[in-house]
Amino acid sequence: MYINHLSLTNFRNYGRLELDFGPQATLLYGANAQGKTNLLEAMYYLATTRSQHAALDNQLLNWEADLAEDPLVVGRLVARVERREGERLLEMRLIREQQGDQISFRREALVDRRKVRLMDLLGNLRVVLFLPQDVQLVTGAPGDRRRYLDITLCQTDPVYCRTLSRYNKVLEQRNAALRSIVEEGKGRDVLPVFTEKLVDLGGTIFAKRASFVAAIAREAQRIHYEELTDGRETLRLHYLPRLYSASYTNGSDSTAAQMEWAEWLESASAEQAAERFRHALHEARETDLARGRTTLGPQRDDWMFMVNGRDLGSFGSRGQQRTAILALKMGEIEWMAAETEETPVLLLDEVVAELDERRRALLLGYIQQGTQAILTATDPSMFTDAFLEQAQTLEVQDGRVVEGKSALV
Amino acid sequence: MASNVLPRSVQRLIDEFARLPGIGPKSAARLTFYLLRAAGDQALDLSAALHDLKEKTTLCSNCFNITEQDPCAICLDDNRQRELLCVVEEPLDVVALERSRAYKGLYHVLHGAISPVEGIGPEDLKIEELMNRLQHGDFGEVIIATNATLEGDATTLYLQRRLAGIEGLRLTRLARGLSVGGDLEYTDDITLTRALEGRQSL
Ligand SMILES: Nc1ncnc2c1ncn2[C@@H]1O[C@H](COP(=O)(O)OP(=O)(O)OP(=O)(O)O)[C@@H](O)[C@H]1O
Ligand SMILES: [Mg+2]
Ligand SMILES: [Zn+2]
Numbered sequence: 001m002y003i004n005h006l007s008l009t010n011f012r013n014y015g016r017l018e019l020d021f022g023p024q025a026t027l028l029y030g031a032n033a034q035g036k037t038n039l040l041e042a043m044y045y046l047a048t049t050r051s052q053h054a055a056l057d058n059q060l061l062n063w064e065a066d067l068a069e070d071p072l073v074v075g076r077l078v079a080r081v082e083r084r085e086g087e088r089l090l091e092m093r094l095i096r097e098q099q100g101d102q103i104s105f106r107r108e109a110l111v112d113r114r115k116v117r118l119m120d121l122l123g124n125l126r127v128v129l130f131l132p133q134d135v136q137l138v139t140g141a142p143g144d145r146r147r148y149l150d151i152t153l154c155q156t157d158p159v160y161c162r163t164l165s166r167y168n169k170v171l172e173q174r175n176a177a178l179r180s181i182v183e184e185g186k187g188r189d190v191l192p193v194f195t196e197k198l199v200d201l202g203g204t205i206f207a208k209r210a211s212f213v214a215a216i217a218r219e220a221q222r223i224h225y226e227e228l229t230d231g232r233e234t235l236r237l238h239y240l241p242r243l244y245s246a247s248y249t250n251g252s253d254s255t256a257a258q259m260e261w262a263e264w265l266e267s268a269s270a271e272q273a274a275e276r277f278r279h280a281l282h283e284a285r286e287t288d289l290a291r292g293r294t295t296l297g298p299q300r301d302d303w304m305f306m307v308n309g310r311d312l313g314s315f316g317s318r319g320q321q322r323t324a325i326l327a328l329k330m331g332e333i334e335w336m337a338a339e340t341e342e343t344p345v346l347l348l349d350e351v352v353a354e355l356d357e358r359r360r361a362l363l364l365g366y367i368q369q370g371t372q373a374i375l376t377a378t379d380p381s382m383f384t385d386a387f388l389e390q391a392q393t394l395e396v397q398d399g400r401v402v403e404g405k406s407a408l409v
Numbered sequence: 410m411a412s413n414v415l416p417r418s419v420q421r422l423i424d425e426f427a428r429l430p431g432i433g434p435k436s437a438a439r440l441t442f443y444l445l446r447a448a449g450d451q452a453l454d455l456s457a458a459l460h461d462l463k464e465k466t467t468l469c470s471n472c473f474n475i476t477e478q479d480p481c482a483i484c485l486d487d488n489r490q491r492e493l494l495c496v497v498e499e500p501l502d503v504v505a506l507e508r509s510r511a512y513k514g515l516y517h518v519l520h521g522a523i524s525p526v527e528g529i530g531p532e533d534l535k536i537e538e539l540m541n542r543l544q545h546g547d548f549g550e551v552i553i554a555t556n557a558t559l560e561g562d563a564t565t566l567y568l569q570r571r572l573a574g575i576e577g578l579r580l581t582r583l584a585r586g587l588s589v590g591g592d593l594e595y596t597d598d599i600t601l602t603r604a605l606e607g608r609q610s611l
Contacts, residue, residue: 101434177525190567193523193563197566
């Protein structure tokens with residue numbers, strides 16, 4: 001699939017933008033702080049309904065429009081996406097409204113001009129995003145790694161996405177029920193109802209995450225071994241499901257226990273996973289009641305990278321971590337293409353600059369095979385003449401995009 | 410709108426309107442000035458309607474629907490199937506079911522759904538009253554018709570547990586399916602899955 005047109009209104013530093021893209025490579029270049037990353041963010045946002053870095057969605061609205069006296073400010077992101085089964089028009093609206101001294105913010109999603117729920121936007125455009133800070137995934141907090149799992153899975157599996165969103169709501173209700181038992185001594189008869197729902201939805205999430213990590217690990221491990229390290233290093237990705245209560249491990253190595261459960265989950269059905277989750281929640285009942293919240297479940301999951309049998313986060317060099325992330329992302333492309341029988345759009349922010357020649361060639365190889373890629377760089381001269389000749393080059397200047405100077409090619 | 414400029418009585422109505430859901434200060438002011446200028450008795454009619462709303466209505470002591478007479482007309486109607494009971498969340502759900510003309514049994518209004526996040530537990534709903542009715546009445550079937558939300562589902566699950574012990578009582582719930590006039594292509598998969606599960610032979 002590929003994006004053939006992008007239109008932005010009041011998004012970040014773009015007041016108004018209409019931009020055509022070709023089906024292959026587009027290089028966006030320009031000095032710092034001109035809006036290159038913002039453009040990738042817009043496409044990522046349409047694919048995932050989330051920003052890779054804005055903490056709040058209302059930060060995406062153009063400041064100047066936001067400062068204007070107008071009580072209604074609307075930001076619009078529209079992409080025309082060419083897919084195997086035809087064209088789709090995707091739109092996201094960011095709406096800030098002022099009534100008296102109350103300011104409200106909301107979002108609306110549209111597919112082919114029809115209003116849909118936000119989550120129904122997902123899956124219409126699929127992207128794989130490469131960022132310089134991706135390497136933090138190896139060493140960062142579990143929440144970042146879960147977010148990666150969820151966003152990647154949600155792009156390809158709408159059932160997963162809805163299940164996850166329902167799970168989070170049930171979890172909130174179950175935690176509130178636990179708190180009310182602790183604080184007010186009431187709600188004991190309600191708890192089993194939410195436990196039952198949690199178990200159902202949680203089983204599906206555990207099972208889907210386990211098979212996703214296993215599948216993407218296969219791709220990433222192969223790429224890492226064969227193409228990135230010449231057979232010198234082996235990468236392993238391990239899913240660490242929080243499917244047991246603390247009493248299960250009894251202080252022994254919990255990572256090992258989690259790896260075992262992950263392996264079990266790979267061949268388990270959602271119902272079996274739910275059954276196991278029910279059992280674990282039952283064992284954790286006293287702990288949950290003492291803490292007033294649900295202490296296990298997918299919301300506490302993690303996953304990890306190992307290279308040559310060691311935890312990459314604790315023992316890996318910076319270079320090894322970068323290589324693993326590259327393998328993961330390339331694995332993600334392969335996995336998504338296999339899963340959906342359509343190649344995703346690659347969004348590459350600055351990353352090409354950090355790669356050595358060989359890896360750069362490997363990555364750009366995908367683009368030669370007919371995958372759309374939008375790349376950013378401050379300096380286009382790092383690209384080969386051959387690449388620049390077949391790529392569309394555009395210069396980004398202070399929230400505007402102009403045709404690249406032909407002198408550069 | 411500086412409050413010291415307006416007469417107290419005008420400001421008071423603006424403030425009251427602004428407390429209503431979905432009405433901001435601007436709409437509140439617009440409504441107030443509309444009523445101020447409106448011809449004839451419109452403002453007084455409104456005031457009488459508001460007065461009656463609280464003075465004349467009460468909850469039916471049987472089914473807990475809103476009514477002007479207790480027991481309500483539905484509970485008193487001998488032509489209804491008295492062995493059939495439909496449990497709903499809100500009085501407006503009764504209105505919807507009555508509009509369909511497809512249901513001829515009695516009702517029980519819970520006045521909400523279980524939601525610990527909002528501090529609403531079974532004891533805040535008309536559930537003990539329901540148990541009472543079922544134990545003393547002669548019902549053959551209870552249709553649980555809560556909303557298709559998480560809270561509605563949880564309430565159904567809760568009632569299912571509570572009512573399971575009552576002998577000779579059939580428990581059912583409404584089928585979940587496609588909306589009439591809805592596009593299959595744009596139907597979400599949870600609805601589709603449920604519609605498939607509830608499929609009927611032709
Ligand atoms: N909500 C907003 N409204 C207007 N401008 C914004 C908004 N958010 C960010 N900006 C501006 O956008 C610019 C950053 O754009 P972006 O991150 O896309 O730059 P870039 O071209 O990728 O630069 P670099 O090469 O440094 O990565 C900043 O100058 C920032 O002031
Ligand atoms: Mg940037
Ligand atoms: Zn009644």
